[in-house]
Amino acid sequence: MAKKGQTVQLQTELNTDEEWEKYLQKPGLLVIDVYSDWCGPCAGMQANLKKIKVEIGGDTLQLAVAKCDGITDLERFRGTSEPTWMLVAGGKMVNFMYGANAPKLTQLITEEIRIQKLVDEGSYTRENVMEVTDRAPDEAKRWEAIQSKLAEEEALEDAKRKQEVHQRLLKESDAILENLGNLGVMVVLPHARDKYLEVMKDLMNEAGLVISISEKVNLTRDIMEEMLYFSDQKAEHLNFEDNPKKPTMGVTLKRSSEHLPGNVIDDVVLQVIYGNSRKHPGDDDSPSRKFLKTDPDDRIFIGLWAPPNARCKAIALKLLFPSLAKAYKLPEFKHVPLHVAMAFEAFKTNDLMELSKEYPGGVMRYGFFDSDEPIKAQLIAKTVEEFESRSTPVTYEEKIILQVSKEDKECFEAFLKVGPSYRSLNVEVGEKDCSFLFPPGYDAPPKKEQEVSKKSRKKKNKIIHQITVNKDGEEIIETMVADKTSTEETEELKTDIKDEGEENFDEEEDFDDEEDELILEDTEIERAGEEKATSPMVE
Template identity: 45%
Template sequence: MAANLKKLKLEVGGDLLHLAIAKCDNITQLERFRNRSEPTWMFISHGKMVNLMFGTDAPKLTRLIKEELRLEQLKNSGEESVREGKAITELSDEELIRHTEEEERKAVAHLKEEEKKAKRLLERRTAEANNILENLKPYGVMLILPNGREKYSEVVSDVLHEAGLTVQQSDKVKLTEDMLEELLYFSEEKFTQRTRQDCLNGRISLALLIKRCSENLPGKIDELILQVVYGNSRKPPGDERSPNQKMMTKDEDGDEENILIGLWAPPNPHCKAYALKQLFPSLTEPHLLTHIPTVPLYIIAAYDAFKAHDIVELMEKYPGQVLSYGFFTSDVPPEAKLIAKSFTEFEERPTPVTYDEKIVVQLATDNPDCVMAFGDLGPSYISPDVDASEVDCGFFFPPDYKLVKEEVKEVKKNKKKRGNWLKVASKGAKQAAAAVKDQDTASIATSDTTKEQSEIDHEETEENLSDAEEERPTEEEEKLEEVEGVEEADKATSPIESDK
């Protein structure tokens, strides 16, 4: 691409066209282009950005350059007015479209992620509630809220006795936001705003653990409790003469949110299970599923292999956030082939370097700082949403994928030694440029018309080749590495252990 641009400048652009490569990492005005692997071509005229192109479409770029040169010539000849451009820091039209699409994509992905979290929470709590119900079948729950404590004895006691129910245990409790959230998780009927405030201001509620007076009595205990609290309707607000109505305080304006209830009973079995969990923890603790295996939501991200040591640094900083990783021939799922499952295995691979190798990680998303840190490394690919993450994970890390256990700290200690293949990867561009040397020289011999261009390319490749030669290890260093390799093999230890 660079050679074509230089040729275009010589043949068409002349003094109107100047080529420059800008490293956006060190230029504040270009910070929006950081951590991107996509080539960006910015056209600047008189300090203003007049066009912008993304990608590696060489024919398109050539046409765009010729068109911009034509417009610039028209302006210089006076046939065209001064061209209007944008500040370099301002988003181009294409960038605005991309930004809008990206925000929409993020919103959809966030919605999917929240839906998936809610689904997992429901599955977990349902399983836990079922386990509590299975082991605590004889018990029921009734909650006397702060507003109803004064009337409780005279309103509820007799009705309970008539229904064949008795209070097995009563505990004073101060409700919190978290307790209310779990208490009402399975209930469609929520507390009014006034009732919530009354419960959360530090006032005491009274939790009643209910049992039958005799197991031979007909009816389910939950249905009996609902009838005691709400009357024959068995749901709030209850019959006119029900205990719930008698222990309720209403405002004159009739606003339902200002109703202050004094009595509550769980409307369904799952709600009762979580009421038992929150109000009588010592009773339910043996039956809680405290170790339900849950896999956090995750994304799949791919990076150039030479960034592996940066990945190691973040793995040490955020332990447990990288669920799986591996080295692959590409970051395109249908085409990628597994190279290695560990840093050591990748370093010792028998296949030659292609400079396309990628390290792919399965990254948990429950730590925003960690996700942002991995994003700052500039991935070559990242799953666009939760559904895509599952598909990508199924390809890169199928269920039978077993990660090789490797201590991150030990890998970090071996950073200097393992740096050999990283240097090779980082030298890729220089070595590739050196390989073009013979081709450019041949061009000089066969075509006088391209002599000037070939000399330019020849000088640059000579310089790059010189840099590559300076970085190449000496013969003595190579022999020393071979001796160390033999000693390590004799000791029958891993490279990590030998460095220790």
């Protein structure tokens, strides 16, 4: 027994695989609070658990807190924020519960203590126990729901990507057809190169077709698949040999005269190569059939091929004759990864920043906000430094919100495990969320307060002394003050002759307000007389 005044530790702390394995061998019922490093164990339930142990469990009940970050068997719980309770007996999991519902947990533990005492007495044998690495029914149900939702999101994302590709190819093929639609395309495989003109010469003359361009092309499976994008024909059904010594030829055809009868050039080319069927593999007596080649494994290789429709032809022109079609290709666009918004308590910032280092490019943008609701959230800070430099302490209401790319599934799931308080439902919602949170211009660097270097100007006042000499020869001095800066040019002061026989002249002085010193400058005097002086006289 513990001595009087000595604290009894009722909960065992588990941090490593070794501690975990050793603890599982303990007798009785083990109630384990599984937690993540950033979240911590459920402190609100500790007093209740200790009460159960003292009043009901005794030596039958053992309590522990297990940090899943360092325990392999608990890896699936890493990053979770919800209280997780695992009940173990005899090294096997006998029950499991999520949440901090004290009455429910108390009832669950009380019942398991009763059963464990019967087991210890030998009057009862537990059934339906699980390995600690297995998912409990509630856990499995939740996991399946999450996986189902993720699968739906992935299907939506895949459809969105395909739609983007489709729209781009439509626009690109339209532009090419508008400018190069009068050309036909034919592909001549290596084994047909030597004799295709001999076989097709008469047919081409009859159809009014002439060769416009003939050049070597690099035909690959991927290129063939892209050329057949707008067709039901599949590239895997077309075998073609690769002969580095005699590469494939790409040929463009045109009509020898615009006034020749017949349909559009694409139909004419298909007719010449495949015959009346106008499709692969062609009529029995067609050039296409004549150049089919069978290898020892009974694989059939094509010798001639033509795009099955106009849009396929446009893609063929783009891929096989890049110099010809480059003027009509759409400009390369900056691909924006599909993404969602994820909001977390600001207390998780350090963990999130460390996690982002493991997935470069995974976090496209981030910021600190006063709410995790994208429409209502107000920006607090754009950087960790700006957020932490505030004088106010961090609150539970403050969130760090990330724009997370979904291009890397592993990256997305890693952030998901941290337990966001909010996550965009899918990428379409994510796009809208991020448009609210990270509007255009968000990435612009903050304007630094620049010290504008200006030439120091000392404000000076213009002091004008007006000296008047009256008829008696007495000088009367009148002083007037006017604002003036030191950068102003000295203006010439001129006086008017006011009364006959009087002499007027001005003296101009500057003085510095800051030093309260009167700076006498050049004084210009203009004496009155019968005639105005033609030039000032400077003293």
